[in-house]
Amino acid sequence: MASGKRKMTRRTAMAEAARTVGAVCLGGFSLAALITSTGQADARALRPPGARPEEDFLASCVRCGLCVQACPYDTLSLAEWGQEAAVGTPFFTPREVPCYMCRDVPCARACPTGALDSDIAIRDAEMGVAVLVGHEDCLNYKGMNCSICVRVCPIRGDAITLEPGEFDGRRIMIPTVHSDHCTGCGTCEKHCVTGHASIRVLPRDLGLGGAGRNPAGRAT
Amino acid sequence: MIGWWISDSRRPGVEAHGLLRAHKWWVLRRISQISVLGLFMLGPLAGIWIVRGNFAASNIGGLVTLADPYILLQGLAGGTSPATPVVTGALIILVAYLILGGRVYCGWVCPVNIVTDTAHWLRERTGLTRDRKLDRRTRLVILAATLLASFVTGTVAWEFVNPVSLLQRAMIGGIGFGWAIIVAVFLLDLLVSRRAWCSHLCPVGAFYGLLGRGAVLRVSAANRSACTDCGACFNVCPEPHVIVPALKGRGSPLILSGDCQNCGGCIDACPVDVFRMSQRWAEAGAPTTGTGPRDDAPPGPAAGRDPL
Numbered sequence: 001m002a003s004g005k006r007k008m009t010r011r012t013a014m015a016e017a018a019r020t021v022g023a024v025c026l027g028g029f030s031l032a033a034l035i036t037s038t039g040q041a042d043a044r045a046l047r048p049p050g051a052r053p054e055e056d057f058l059a060s061c062v063r064c065g066l067c068v069q070a071c072p073y074d075t076l077s078l079a080e081w082g083q084e085a086a087v088g089t090p091f092f093t094p095r096e097v098p099c100y101m102c103r104d105v106p107c108a109r110a111c112p113t114g115a116l117d118s119d120i121a122i123r124d125a126e127m128g129v130a131v132l133v134g135h136e137d138c139l140n141y142k143g144m145n146c147s148i149c150v151r152v153c154p155i156r157g158d159a160i161t162l163e164p165g166e167f168d169g170r171r172i173m174i175p176t177v178h179s180d181h182c183t184g185c186g187t188c189e190k191h192c193v194t195g196h197a198s199i200r201v202l203p204r205d206l207g208l209g210g211a212g213r214n215p216a217g218r219a220t
Numbered sequence: 221m222i223g224w225w226i227s228d229s230r231r232p233g234v235e236a237h238g239l240l241r242a243h244k245w246w247v248l249r250r251i252s253q254i255s256v257l258g259l260f261m262l263g264p265l266a267g268i269w270i271v272r273g274n275f276a277a278s279n280i281g282g283l284v285t286l287a288d289p290y291i292l293l294q295g296l297a298g299g300t301s302p303a304t305p306v307v308t309g310a311l312i313i314l315v316a317y318l319i320l321g322g323r324v325y326c327g328w329v330c331p332v333n334i335v336t337d338t339a340h341w342l343r344e345r346t347g348l349t350r351d352r353k354l355d356r357r358t359r360l361v362i363l364a365a366t367l368l369a370s371f372v373t374g375t376v377a378w379e380f381v382n383p384v385s386l387l388q389r390a391m392i393g394g395i396g397f398g399w400a401i402i403v404a405v406f407l408l409d410l411l412v413s414r415r416a417w418c419s420h421l422c423p424v425g426a427f428y429g430l431l432g433r434g435a436v437l438r439v440s441a442a443n444r445s446a447c448t449d450c451g452a453c454f455n456v457c458p459e460p461h462v463i464v465p466a467l468k469g470r471g472s473p474l475i476l477s478g479d480c481q482n483c484g485g486c487i488d489a490c491p492v493d494v495f496r497m498s499q500r501w502a503e504a505g506a507p508t509t510g511t512g513p514r515d516d517a518p519p520g521p522a523a524g525r526d527p528l
Binding site: 029 | 374
């Protein structure tokens with residue numbers, strides 16, 4: 001580079017170094033700011049089975065799409081700008097195509113980076129958790145015996161059950177999700193008969209409450 | 221009619237050697253770029269799965285995993301603990317480009333190169349000379365900035381905006397928003413600055429340029445005594461500064477700069493066959509018959525020079 005041949009005093013060398021460092025920091029922190037600002041949308045994205053926690057996932061996933069191509073049901077896609085996941089990363093929208101919970105988990109097996117755990121057993125996947133978000137529209141709450149979500153669930157009898165309850169003075173059967181069994185595959189959301197699904201899969205940190213800690217710091 | 225399509229920088233070559241030979245390396249490069257991309261597209265479009273994935277990481281015939289070392293490097297800066305396949309895949313690519321020349325990726329593989337080459341060709345054909353000069357070291361600053369951003373955010377930072385990946389994903393996985401940034405790169409190269417993206421800004425190229433400093437495969441100005449100072453090579457070259465020491469210096473006739481893409485443009489364009497593909501250890505004792513000790517002033521039109 002020509003700069004190497006230029007006669008350089010210590011002062012100009014230091015000034016140049018400072019300028020370069022400044023430019024690197026400006027560029028680096030601008031990009032970082034852009035990334036953290038777009039990161040707000042990621043809370044809704046559902047990841048393939050076996051995905052590392054979101055913050056680790058974003059450093060591991062190289063956006064190669066091998067999981068997307070491995071999925072036999074075209075469930076997964078790589079996010080584009082403006083979609084709910086970070087650009088280029090894999091996600092799925094269960095209302096369109098849910099995860100069919102292949103036994104051999106081809107998507108996770110295909111991942112070269114470890115962003116998806118290739119040894120995941122599909123029943124242990126935690127893609128999200130189903131939540132009855134719209135109970136006012138749920139037909140069971142209206143006293144009908146719909147129960148579609150319970151019947152389509154691939155982990156039938158364990159992940160969603162009907163529990164007797166009372167609502168509006170009526171005895172009803174309430175679809176109840178058991179998060180220790182639910183993988184978040186989204187089959188219930190896919191088949192929910194209300195126009196806008198009343199049961200929906202949310203990322204687990206959105207969909208679950210937590211035990212939390214009491215003021216003394218002990219788990220309650 | 222065909223005369224209009226030939227870029228000015230290749231005219232001396234075409235006159236001396238004919239249309240085909242003056243585009244030999246260009247044709248080979250386009251075949252290479254299109255077939256690499258085509259291999260990736262065969263799966264999703266035609267169901268022929270020879271290659272899976274995209275340029276970030278891929279699986280060849282279910283046997284070998286390849287991965288982009290620059291993306292892995294960002295991941296490492298972001299604090300990931302990568303699995304074995306992506307590490308070995310990145311090492312394979314690393315070694316391959318250490319031999320072939322890092323920026324062979326740019327000239328022979330990357331599809332954005334077709335976009336920017338087209339912009340440059342159109343720029344030349346339409347006589348757009350307005351050129352807001354950029355410092356070609358900007359890309360090193362951007363490279364460092366992407367690693368810093370990866371470290372700060374714990375993500376693969378450049379992949380949030382990288383036009384190179386966006387274009388590949390758009391071609392392989394379906395057309396999306398990413399096209400906007402590709403159009404932006406095209407317009408930047410066409411209207412704002414000569415070869416702005418690939419030769420000045422792209423951190424992917426900067427990364428592979430650093431890799432290419434030790435490359436084995438190199439272009440040599442072996443026959444530099446025949447040089448007629450026509451300037452065709454400087455005009456055709458995406459990184460004209462790399463030619464100067466080899467062609468006009470008194471040392472080795474090899475083009476040793478890591479910025480050289482081994483694209484063979486100079487070989488195509490030269491009407492007197494100064495250049496040829498060679499390797500690093502060849503011609504150590506070649507006659508040094510450059511026109512003089514000036515190793516900083518190319519004789520051709522100034523279009524190829526970056527101000528530093």
